[in-house]
Amino acid sequence: MGAPAVLAVNILAIESSCDETAAAVVEDGVRIRADVVRSQVADHRKFGGVVPEVASRRHLEAVNPLMAEALEGAGLSWGGIDAVAVTYGPGLVGALLVGVTAAKAAALALDRPLIGVNHLEGHVYANFLVRPDLPFPLLALVVSGGHTDLVLMTGHGDFALVGQTRDDAAGEAFDKVARLLDLGYPGGPAVEMAAAGVDPGAVGLPRAYLEPGSLDFSFSGLKTAVARLKEQGLDAGMIAAAFQEAVVDVLVDKTMLAANRFGVRAVLLAGGVAANGLLRQRLAARVDGAGLVFCCPPHRLCTDNAAMIGAAAYYRFLRGELAGLDLNAEPGLSLGG
Ligand code: KG4
Ligand code: ZN
Numbered sequence: 001m002g003a004p005a006v007l008a009v010n011i012l013a014i015e016s017s018c019d020e021t022a023a024a025v026v027e028d029g030v031r032i033r034a035d036v037v038r039s040q041v042a043d044h045r046k047f048g049g050v051v052p053e054v055a056s057r058r059h060l061e062a063v064n065p066l067m068a069e070a071l072e073g074a075g076l077s078w079g080g081i082d083a084v085a086v087t088y089g090p091g092l093v094g095a096l097l098v099g100v101t102a103a104k105a106a107a108l109a110l111d112r113p114l115i116g117v118n119h120l121e122g123h124v125y126a127n128f129l130v131r132p133d134l135p136f137p138l139l140a141l142v143v144s145g146g147h148t149d150l151v152l153m154t155g156h157g158d159f160a161l162v163g164q165t166r167d168d169a170a171g172e173a174f175d176k177v178a179r180l181l182d183l184g185y186p187g188g189p190a191v192e193m194a195a196a197g198v199d200p201g202a203v204g205l206p207r208a209y210l211e212p213g214s215l216d217f218s219f220s221g222l223k224t225a226v227a228r229l230k231e232q233g234l235d236a237g238m239i240a241a242a243f244q245e246a247v248v249d250v251l252v253d254k255t256m257l258a259a260n261r262f263g264v265r266a267v268l269l270a271g272g273v274a275a276n277g278l279l280r281q282r283l284a285a286r287v288d289g290a291g292l293v294f295c296c297p298p299h300r301l302c303t304d305n306a307a308m309i310g311a312a313a314y315y316r317f318l319r320g321e322l323a324g325l326d327l328n329a330e331p332g333l334s335l336g337g
Contacts, residue, residue, distance in 0.1 A: 009317060012070065012081045012106065013310035014063065016099030017091025017119045018145065019043075019050045020303070021062035025074035025081070026310030029125075030132050034073030035307040037300075038062045045185050049175070056094035063102045070306075078110055085115040085313030087122060088323075089333030090146065096329035104325050115313040116323040119304075120147060120335040121159070123270035125312035126297040126305075134295060135265040141255045141283070142335075144271035145171035148217045148251075150258050151336055156315045159336030162258055163215030170247055171273045173219035177226050177243050181236040191240045192276055198237045200245035203229060207250050215258050222246055244278055252282045259292060266293035274302040 008027050015022040019040040025033040040058045044050050071078065086103035089096060100116075107114035124140045139162075142149040148170045150163035168176065171188055178187025183194050205225050208218040222243065229239045259267050267287045269280060280296050287294035301308060316322075 009082045009314060010074070010076060010080055011083045011085050011115070011310045011313050011317065012067065013085040013117075013306040013313055014067065014099040014103050015087045015119070015122070015304055015306040015309050016059040016063060016095050017087045017089070018095060018304060019055050020305070021059045021066055022304060022306035023063070023066040023070035024306035024310045025070050025076060026129075026307055026314065029311045029314030030129060032129065032307045033075070034070040035305060036066050036069045036073065037305050038066060041186060048179055048185055050092070052092045052094055055092055056098060059095055059098035063098055067102065067106065081110060081112060083113045083115055083313065083317055084110070085117055085309055087119045087309050088116040088327055089118065089330030091119055091331060093329050093331040096331065100327060100329050104327060108325060113317070113322045114325065114327060115316050115321070116327045117309045117312045117316065118333055118335050120149065120151070120271075121312045122308040124151065124153070124268060125315070126270060126301040126308035127268040127295045129301060129307060129311045130297050131295050134268070135293060137262060137264045138266040138268060139255065139259050139262060139264045140268040140270050141251060142271045143170040143251065143269075143273035143279075145169060145175065147271065148219075149335065150215055150255065152258070152262050152264070157319055157321070161334065161336040162262070163217065163254060165217040165219065166210075167218050167220040168223065170217070170219060170251065171271070173223055173247060174273065176223050177240070180223070180227055180230055181239060183236060183240065188273060188276060191244055192278070194237045195241035195244045198241035200241040202238050203234060203242040205242045205246040207246055209250065209253070213257070215254055217250060217254065219247065244276070248276070248279045248282050251279060252286055255283060256286050256290065259287070259290065264292065266295060269296040270302070272303045275299050
């Protein structure tokens with residue numbers, strides 16, 4: 001008798017934690033068979049930020065058509081799905097509930113396992129879509145609109161939070177500074193564009209390193225300093241370049257401090273702010289220089305998507321970490337905290 005056939009595991013994943021509704025089909029945690037994202041950026045732009053009630057309504061309109069689109073893109077029928085995964089936190093409660101409810105309904109109707117995924121875990125696992133063989137222990141810098149976390153991973157699903165922001169998240173700082181400088185929404189890409197080709201050293205901005213050796217972050221002072229420069233009438237491009245440089249300096253220095261302290265073999269970059277070109281370049285250079293493996297997902301897998309949720313869900317599936325139909329949205333869910 002030959003060895004039993006190893007069957008592929010196709011996971012339908014749903015993401016609706018903030019202002020992107022997304023669905024994906026991921027095979028065995030690595031092969032993205034379909035990955036569709038419907039962004040609500042245009043709906044929120046006129047308000048200058050995400051309006052939770054509007055977000056929930058848009059998710060509700062989008063979630064069923066997107067699941068159908070993902071299945072079609074994957075060339076699968078509902079019967080070809082082996083498990084249903086969903087982001088259950090952190091995020092906006094009303095937004096999360098839409099995805100969680102849709103996933104529970106699909107899992108129940110299909111009689112397939114349900115897997116709850118932490119959104120931040122998803123961002124980290126976007127890296128495993130690119131490089132499934134990443135060596136442990138590893139350190140992930142997770143930088144998004146709501147988080148600036150240094151996460152130590154000693155194995156799949158084994159997370160320890162070793163540093164975090166004490167006030168604004170890095171993405172939030174980009175968004176607030178963009179608003180202060182009238183650069184538009186969403187703020188991260190707007191600041192990056194305004195800073196392109198501008199000398200970052202023309203204006204000095206503070207770097208908050210906190211107590212010696214601290215792995216925590218603080219960006220609120222920087223925001224205040226930017227407001228002061230704006231009042232002085234300085235050029236928005238010059239301020240944007242100095243701001244971006246200051247944020248990247250601190251993110252890179254503290255990540256390297258943590259990488260050395262914990263003796264990791266790889267450093268990963270994850271979350272929406274990982275789309276920032278300067279951050280990617282600087283961190284890659286420092287990690288390479290230290291002889292460690294560097295990984296950062298391509299742009300579209302850095303910002304919110306469901307493929308990353310499908311990847312994280314696969315490793316939970318292998319560990320037998322399944323959710324019950326009582327899975328609830330957990331807006332304040334943390335990762336290894
Ligand atoms: O992960 P994400 O898509 O959503 C959250 O989970 O928060 O991250 C969104 C954040 C926003 O604050 C956005 O301004 C920031 O990521 N972002 C960037 C860039 N692209 C997106 N920040 C800096 N530079 C960018 N190119
Ligand atoms: Zn995110």
